[in-house]
Amino acid sequence: MEFMKVALLFEELEKTASGNDLRDLLSAFLKDLSEEEISVVVYLCLGRLGPEYDDIVLGFAEKTVLKALSRASGVSEKKVDSLMVTLGDAGLVAEQVLARKLTTLVPVESLTIHDLYAGLIKISHVSGSRSVEAKSDILVSLLGRCSGVECKYVVRIALGTIRLGIAEMTVVDSLAIAFIGSKKDKVDVERAYMVCPDLGYIASVLQSQGVGGLSKITATVGRPVKMMLAQRVTDLDQIEEKMPGSVLVEAKYDGERVQVHKLDSGVVRLFSRQLQDITLQFPDLVAAVSTHLKCSSCIVEGEILALGENGRPLAFQTLMQRRRKNDIADYVSKIPVVLKLFDVLLVDSVVVMGHQLVERKKWLNAIVLPGGAMELATNMVMDDVYEIDTYFRSMLDAGYEGVIVKSLDGSYQAGHRGWNWIKWKKDYAGELVDTFDVVVIGAFHGKGKRKGGYGALLCAVYDSGSEKFLSFCKLGTGLTDTVLEGLNTVLDGNRVKEKPKNVESGVIADVWFSPIVVCEISGAEITRSPSHASGFALRFPRFLKFREKKATDATTLVEVKEMGVK
């Protein structure tokens, strides 16, 4: 199929504000694609070139793409640069300079989806000293086969700035509509997506085998599974209501969640909560897995913690220094870590996610040989809220963040924030009522001491129903000088000219951002608010830290409603 058809679809999607219309447009289009085409279109709609756990990077700087545009169009670099200043989007510049004249003398072969994808993958493989030129050459040849509207999207794909407002769940719904019947029938697609977060692959299975093919998709070693998440309560007593009887109470570590995959071949891969491959950052853990996990293959989960000299846990920020590409060996000794294992999803090719937690813990105990950097999470079975409180306080004394209360007979619910796990953190037990993970959607220029930078941020909660980010508070407190200095670095890459269409706010910010950056804040009280799009406002919000979370994993409108207006 010609890429032109996809470009026209993208034009339509971009103009469409209603979620239902987006789904209908997408599902109608996906239905008629071949098995190979459908996966490519799904990836491109999501602004990617592969599944979310595969880091396929094109590595283009805006400057390089603008130069390529000048080469492909014959328009001078100076003119291209000045158009960029006026239009502010390289895609729009491409559309303008490469609007194909109707009377080309030599007919140009049009670009197919297959050729575009093959070209992009080729670009991602280019490395070495002349890589910038070699990548540009491929891009110029692709642009040479495009008309204006196609160029707009090829350039946005190259720069990673395709923002069609399509989230993974929109694709899940659209696939259900296209291949099963309606959005309501999405359970099977959703289940498959949680154990196999590769919507391109799921789409091609649906295309080739229909819904029956989905049941064969299970957790596989080497491919990450969406991680199970914990619910929260505002009062310790609520735990008893949600989970009557005996429960497992486990230390809540403030580190980095990791899913460890040990393959039959002996290869070990570590995935973060965002499903990024973080194996190279932890050679010490890879070595420990090889010697301390007594099974030929498995998927286990735990939390990586940085340890101080006295063996007490160090702050999450210290651990994050391990997020590096260079001098890893130095950091292995500078910041020693320990892996606290708490769950198992697969052992020796058998998927055990559907088994009760007590059973999974037995498997885990049987395969883990504690020692070195490998330990089992500390836990106890109890059935009394006072006992839980005492245990919680002893965990705080040990330097941990709190506890996670787990249902003994609960299964591992991939990608689900359910009542089988409930978190209880120290922030909840203090004077301030709660912490929230909010998404930065805008900023206000600073005054006085903060002049020249940002003075406050506009933050939102996520409404999973409408898939929109709704304003919730203006955040100025708790932003230390160090945080303020770093704000531009963290936020400016996401700056957009207008309020994005998946953002709603009655409060007008000076600057808008695509909803990507998540930060943890505390607050004293939730009140009703006519000016915030969420309908609620948080009083006395205070910045705590940036979070390595997806925006769609932030605190939801439903959670805010459940916490209630005080």
Ligand code: AMP
């Ligand atoms: P939160 O990030 O506040 O939603 O809390 C959930 C996170 O706590 C999980 O994603 C894990 O990274 C972390 N965690 C720490 N200790 C445990 C534990 N024992 N069981 C499950 N999750 C844990």
